[in-house]
Amino acid sequence: xxxxxxxxxxxxxxxxxxxNKKYVDVNELREIISLGRNNxxxxxxxAGAVIRIGKRTLYNIDKILDYMDNIAxxxxxxxx
Numbered sequence: 001x002x003x004x005x006x007x008x009x010x011x012x013x014x015x016x017x018x019x020n021k022k023y024v025d026v027n028e029l030r031e032i033i034s035l036g037r038n039n040x041x042x043x044x045x046x047a048g049a050v051i052r053i054g055k056r057t058l059y060n061i062d063k064i065l066d067y068m069d070n071i072a073x074x075x076x077x078x079x080x
Contacts, residue, residue, distance in 0.1 A: 021061065022060065022061060022062060023051060023058040023059065023060055023061070024058065024059055024061050025056070025057065025058060025059070026040050026041060026044075026057065026059070029044065029059050029061070029064070032061060033064070033065075033068070040059070043064060043067070043068070043078075044059040044064060046067065046078070047060075047063045047064045047066075047067035047068075048063060048067075049061075049063035049064045049067070
């Protein structure tokens, strides 16, 4: 029971920490926008939000959220 509470606290803390980041990796992006890995990678590329530094790939979360807002405003369906 105690371990479950600590795990929940850790998840809450992690989510709030993620909302303050400008660049995230694909796993963090998955948590923020609740999509699978491939859809996150495609969405990041479509939004022009991909940043590659060496072998590391990061995504500009502000660009992705703006892109998603524009899609929602236009009522588009971007499913592949």
